[in-house]
Amino acid sequence: MANYKKGLAFGYMQGTKYHRDRPMSDNLGAIPSPGPFKHYPDSERIPLPQPDLSQSINLWDCLAKRRSERNTAPDPLSLEELAQLMWAAQGVTARAGGAFLLRTAPSAGALYPFETYLYIDKVEDVPKGIYHFNVQDFVLERLKEGDFNRAFTAAALGQPMLSRAAVVIIWTAMMLRCMTKYRDRAMRYIPMDLGHVCQNIQLAAVGMGMGSCPIAAFYDDDFNELLAVDGEEETVIYLITVGKLNP
Ligand SMILES: Cc1cc2nc3c(=O)[nH]c(=O)nc-3n(C[C@H](O)[C@H](O)[C@H](O)COP(=O)(O)O)c2cc1C
Structure with a gap:
């Protein structure tokens, strides 16, 4: 067998296939659920203004203009603009079965197995710092x-768009939130879920005259340390930088 077929990538995809004639089995035992939402109750809260959904933006235009933009301008975003982006990413649009908060982006099993953090550098009237986005209350929690x-x-990895951006949005994978239902197959779904969320941000950014760049090349544990997450049950998986476009 070729060596590359013995590696983690092939092993994972082969080991997590569903087969009609046999269920996927594992030795994972009971998996505790961390619950659907993470909160930082002792943190200072910055409420986000409700999004203005009356703005008309041409979807076809946004799709045609979407690009990964690494050279954003030094201008700050307004809090309204940041709120609009966060709503595009994870705005709650419906309730299902009481507890499920359905969002602007789909998620396997409606589990939303990720948390959203922000490094805010240039947003009017918001102190620079690291924040957690509380999806239930639509507020930022300062960490x-x-x-x-x-x-x-x-x-x-020294990528310069991080220091140019007004905001860096960072997503962690909440492994157990997805594994309770999908077991080892969970790691197929978490990146898919976040791809939808990230694309929502890219399109909303274009619609508001901003540029954004998705990023998956980083030292995982450096980010985990910055966010004070354990790097195992919750681990950084994806980022996007956002800023105003240069004239
Ligand atoms: C999962 C993923 C990870 C990416 N990681 C990086 C990255 O670390 N650094 C970077 O400059 N661009 C990154 N990109 C952006 C791609 O380079 C970009 O999407 C690609 O070159 C196509 O260009 P476009 O997005 O402008 O159409 C990433 C894109 C995706 C979807």
Whole structure:
């Protein structure tokens, strides 16, 4: 067998296939659920303004203009613009079965097995720092105040768009939230879910005259440390930078 077929990528895809004649079995035992939402009850909260859904934006135009933009301008975003982006990413649009908060982006089993963090560098009237996005209450929860430009850029392999961006949005995979239902197959679904969320941000950014760039090349544990997550049950998986376009 070719060596590349013995590696993690092939092993994972082969080992997590569904087969008609036999169920997927594993030795994972009971998997505790971390619950559908993470909160930071002791943090300072910054409520996000309700999004303005009356703005008319041409979807075809946004699709045609979407690009990964690495050279964003130094201008700050307004809090309204940031709120609009967060709503595009994870706005709650319906309730199902009481507890499920359905969102702007689909998610396997409606589990939304990720958490959203922000490094805010340039947003009017919002102190620089690291925040958690509380999807239920549509508020930002401040985790650390300060300028983390150098640390975030270094953690993303020195990619310069991190220090140019007004905001870096960071997603962690909440492994157990998905594994309780999908067991080992969960790692197929978490990146798919986040692809939808990220594309919503890219399209909304275009519609609002902003540029964004998805990023998956980074030192995982540097980001986990910056966000103070354990890097196992919750681990950073994807980022996107957003900023105003240069004239
Ligand atoms: C999963 C994923 C990871 C990416 N990671 C990076 C990255 O780390 N750095 C970067 O500059 N661009 C990154 N990109 C952006 C791609 O380079 C970009 O989408 C591709 O070149 C196509 O260009 P376009 O998005 O402008 O159409 C990533 C895109 C995706 C979807």
